[in-house]
Amino acid sequence: MGASCGCFSFLEEASKPVKSLGPDDKSSVPEAPAPAASSPAAGVPVPSDPDDVTRWEVGKGGVTDLSPNVPGRLLLRSPEVPKEATAPADGAEVTFNIEVFDLSARTRGPAALSCQSLRAQLGSGEVRLPEELEIIIPCLKPGGVFTAFCRSFGELGALPETGLWQSLSSCMGKEVLMKLELLEAQDLCLATLEGHERLEYAKGRKDAGGRYFKRGWFQAALERYSLTAEMLTHRDDIKDNSLWSQAQEVKSACELNAAACLLKLEKWRDVEAVCNAILRTNPANEKALFRRGKALLALGEADRAEKDLKKVLEVNAGNSEAKHLLQQARKESKGTKRERNVYAAMLQSE
The missing domain is CATH 1.25.40.10 (Tetratricopeptide repeat domain)
Structure with missing residues (x-):
């Protein structure tokens, strides 16, 4: 059964409510968590989906290989983002949306995890994110949804012990598709x-x-x-x-x-x-x-x-x-x- 959340923080001081990132009022605080993005209907064959990873080619269509060891294990597809958009600096506090889908059955059902406005600090060295996300998130830029494919989710290390990430334990060792959107990065110049x-x-x-x-x-x-x-x-x-x-x-x-x-x-x-x-x-x-x-x-x-x-x-x-x-x-x-x-x-x- 998929897990969902509205707002979650990995930072000790981030217990404050996350500000709304809506287009009308960026300074207001929402009264309730924003609803998770809708997921495709269960049973939709992956090959017919625009995110069909079997058609991805490294170097084409914005696809890059982020695999730290064996090539082809962790791929990232980047959307077209504004030229001035930059990736967050090491150590920056970032806010992002994420959806995780289990592809092991070659179909994409409801999201195993769907969360909005998660916050984390990049490059802390602490195990607060799945290892795959430690590699992926520093590559994100604002202005579009990035898609990542993990050949065997969790092969880079164990999941963090927090309940949020433990909800992905059923995805361990399986093919996984992740959709990520960088909302904000509190960068240092x-x-x-x-x-x-x-x-x-x-x-x-x-x-x-x-x-x-x-x-x-x-x-x-x-x-x-x-x-x-x-x-x-x-x-x-x-x-x-x-x-x-x-x-x-x-x-x-x-x-x-x-x-x-x-x-x-x-x-x-x-x-x-x-x-x-x-x-x-x-x-x-x-x-x-x-x-x-x-x-x-x-x-x-x-x-x-x-x-x-x-x-x-x-x-x-x-x-x-x-x-x-x-x-x-x-x-x-x-x-x-x-x-x-x-x-x-x-x-x-x-």
Whole structure:
């Protein structure tokens, strides 16, 4: 049986009534929740529907592939929206409408979920939305209804524990069609933020990155860490020395965390590049030396890895993981040297 709601908030402070978004009076508060949009009649075959996902082609008709892993698992079809329409910034509070349909029977019956004026904060790193929506909503723009197709709903992670989303438990593992409309986004204009405001925003993105990292969303975490480090590179509007010192601490932590994300993503050369930048200003940074050494070892450059890991132990003799990797690096380095000698001897004998 489908679930419906008029207004729901994921934000702790959002217990206030949601303002009406009707065309006549945008400042009034509705006395009752707006009715959910009507759903197509039960039993209508999907192929005859204009949202027939079997005819979708990536790159055509506004269809893009948002699948984080295997292609074709999560598709989004965008409507024509005004050219000036923009997607909400990371961390923005958004209000949106949503309908969810179960397509597993190859028919589209009543909506499994139909809600209006839901509010959420983008990129918080907390599990307040189904994982698919965490990917989809940042791509929405105001001015039209977007349609998303999930090949297997819920395969990216468990549903949030709130009753609203638990009503979709029957859709888990099934093909699902979602219709979404972005109503409002309370965006921040980063270009106009004062220095202390930019620092606070950056701290929030760093914290979100940490929550994503703990959830195993390493790409999402990397994006937040990279954004934060970039934001705090310039001192133009951070004149206060104390604020600037805080900003540099946050920036340094995010750069190191970005290297940790890149290790998880097995982007070894990127790890090396990030750590190189850190070590240029702080040659004895233990974490940067360790992470670069680990990446170099994965790249088969045991000689260079050995040097980094030795330096790690000079800084912190109790780093047990560095000791273990150093033994591995020495073993691989010796093996590589023997192989080179054998190969050199073979060349000389020819």
